[in-house]
Every structure is written in C-alpha cells, then in structure tokens.
Amino acid sequence: MPSSDLQEWNFHWRLVAGIVSCRKCLAHQSEELRNALLVHTDTCPYRLSKRTPWDELGRALHNIGVSDH
Numbered sequence: 001m002p003s004s005d006l007q008e009w010n011f012h013w014r015l016v017a018g019i020v021s022c023r024k025c026l027a028h029q030s031e032e033l034r035n036a037l038l039v040h041t042d043t044c045p046y047r048l049s050k051r052t053p054w055d056e057l058g059r060a061l062h063n064i065g066v067s068d069h
C-alpha cells in the first residue's frame, strides 16, 4: 500500500497548526525546530526511536509522491 509510511507516521504523531505532537506523551515540536531532536517524556515508548518527526514526515510524503519542497 503506497500510503503505509504516512499511515505509520500518523499512528505515532499528530500534526495540528504546524506543530507535531507525540500521540503517546504529547511532546511537541514546531517545524522551525525540525533539526533538533524531539524530547519525549521519560516513560514514552517512542523516546529513543521517534525523535525526528519532521524528517519522517518528509520521507513518508516523498515515498507517496507528495512533497512540500
């Protein structure tokens, strides 16, 4: 399924008004800070594996042929 990467991204993150938030711990990051590692809470299951939501979103969109750049 070509959109599976985007669905996977959407499973972990939500994007509202230019802010990406972790669905588990609600840690969030604006696009201006996309080059910084996102800091989750100490108990978040994604705290080590999911730290660059903007890059992951960019890859997911690129993989389905959509890009904002």
Ligand SMILES: [Zn+2]
Binding pocket: 022, 023, 024, 025, 026, 027, 040, 041, 044, 045, 046, 047
């Ligand atoms: Zn988190």
